[in-house]
Amino acid sequence: MAGRESPGDLVMTEAEFRMFSELVRTYCGLNFASESRYLLEKRIGRRMHELEIPSFAAYHYRLRNDASVDPELARLVDELTTNETYFMRERRQLQALLEEIVPELALRRREQGGGPLNVWSAGCASGEEPYSIVMLALEAGLGLGRDLRVYASDISRPALQKARRGVYREASFREVDTGLRHKYFTEKEGLWRISDAVKAHVDFIHMNLFDRSRIALLNQMDVVLCRNVIIYFDVETKRNVIQTFYEKLRPAGFLLLGHSESLINLSNAFELRHLRHEMVYRRPAPGEILRDPVHSRAAAAISRVDRTGGPEAAPLPSERSRGEH
Numbered sequence: 001m002a003g004r005e006s007p008g009d010l011v012m013t014e015a016e017f018r019m020f021s022e023l024v025r026t027y028c029g030l031n032f033a034s035e036s037r038y039l040l041e042k043r044i045g046r047r048m049h050e051l052e053i054p055s056f057a058a059y060h061y062r063l064r065n066d067a068s069v070d071p072e073l074a075r076l077v078d079e080l081t082t083n084e085t086y087f088m089r090e091r092r093q094l095q096a097l098l099e100e101i102v103p104e105l106a107l108r109r110r111e112q113g114g115g116p117l118n119v120w121s122a123g124c125a126s127g128e129e130p131y132s133i134v135m136l137a138l139e140a141g142l143g144l145g146r147d148l149r150v151y152a153s154d155i156s157r158p159a160l161q162k163a164r165r166g167v168y169r170e171a172s173f174r175e176v177d178t179g180l181r182h183k184y185f186t187e188k189e190g191l192w193r194i195s196d197a198v199k200a201h202v203d204f205i206h207m208n209l210f211d212r213s214r215i216a217l218l219n220q221m222d223v224v225l226c227r228n229v230i231i232y233f234d235v236e237t238k239r240n241v242i243q244t245f246y247e248k249l250r251p252a253g254f255l256l257l258g259h260s261e262s263l264i265n266l267s268n269a270f271e272l273r274h275l276r277h278e279m280v281y282r283r284p285a286p287g288e289i290l291r292d293p294v295h296s297r298a299a300a301a302i303s304r305v306d307r308t309g310g311p312e313a314a315p316l317p318s319e320r321s322r323g324e325h
Helices: 014-028 034-051 056-064 072-080 091-111 128-139 157-165 178-184 235-248 293-308
Strands: 117-122 148-154 185-188 191-194 202-206 221-226 249-257 271-274 279-282
Touching (some): 034 056, 091 249, 117 128, 128 202
Antiparallel strands (some): 249 279
């Protein structure tokens, strides 16, 4: 289109910034604070340039009135998000999952009549996280399908297409040792393709964490991993997503967040569990006393009264940083 402005020529007004940021937040929870205005302007401008749309107002109108199966708003979210990840990210947490959490849950499941455990990787991006879980499960001798089933979801269709292809560049292997790489991948022209023995055990699902009708189709889960995702949401959105996870988890199920994320000021429904080298969250089972700081303080005070016959203040335990070990 002759005379059409380039992405760098477009300047977003404050009102336009508010309109776009609210539209995206309502759709998928992504929160763009005022300091992100330049980023939003440039990435939206780039998409407008591709579509030959001349103004932010015209593009916003299209987004608001697009009722197609694969809406333009979903394409825009792909432009706005960064799906950078890699295999075995935060490896000690994955090891805790396979070495401590899964055995505990498997014992409980056997006592309840058996059946596989369901693990959900929410916000899986291009698939490195769920594939890492499968590889570690195979290394641990677990029967995929019999002992463990892995589900993975993301809002980005291009990311899921890459995950289903299972072909990765060198950057995805920064935490993978050579032996494991050669066992589960084959190399061709600088790219590494994951083996069918791993790929077959992940069910990928296109899902918006705000779409409760889609989430309702999922089985009840024993473990939910949502790592380095809610960090991009505002507080109210985080609370809504955490409540969704609580409802999808079976009693005694576990929630694993990223090391920079916690449930402080978001939810009191989970207990914080200290494993050997990690801290994770757990949905209490019926009849269990919720082991959170308030309950711990009350129990300590009652015990002290019983021993001494008088009240004495008990210090309030604090959540240490999730990045400390």
